[in-house]
Amino acid sequence: MAIKARDRIRAKLKEGQTTVRVLLAHPMHTGRGENEQGELIAAEFIQDIRCWRNDNEVLTIKCGTATARNPYFSFQLTGGAAGDKIMIRWVDNLGAKGVAETFLQ
Template sequence: MAAQVKIRGKLKDGVAQVKSLMPHPMETGTQRDPAGNLIPAHYIDKVTCYRNDQEVLSADFGASVSKDPYFAFKVKNCAPGDVIKVTWVDNKGETSSGELVLK
């Protein structure tokens, strides 16, 4: 079970300023372990952000996004009580998400 997305944010003048951190190894597939074996590629390739189940932003990642990807974004027309959700899927089909209720 992949670790949850850590998500923080604040609401200012109807704009949600959100910061998210997705714990993930983001292996490129070119690194070797101490025994000299190639470590298979394992990285998040799709991130989707929702406001109250409506998609507002999405991202396609390559393996060259840093380990434990950090992603900050802003969403317009938000109100207190709105739920911002960030989900990801990696190249092995694993998935995880995190939620934030704006106040």
């Protein structure tokens, strides 16, 4: 099961710091919202986000229902070199998964 919208990722190296920016396409339903008929919309939210630089896991983020729709994350990593592969993987509470990757510029 996967979300059809596309996740976006960018990574830049500047002054020895890698800055990663990620926009994840996900509805992030809390389970408390209602549709037009007044029925509850089932909870659907990202639980786990992981980031790798080349083959090394460098970051883990745990999310919950308080995270906004289409969440945006920006973070810095120490070091890096041009051409490094930066990859993000996420999993939601229903088992949907997403992957976004880029190469460091």
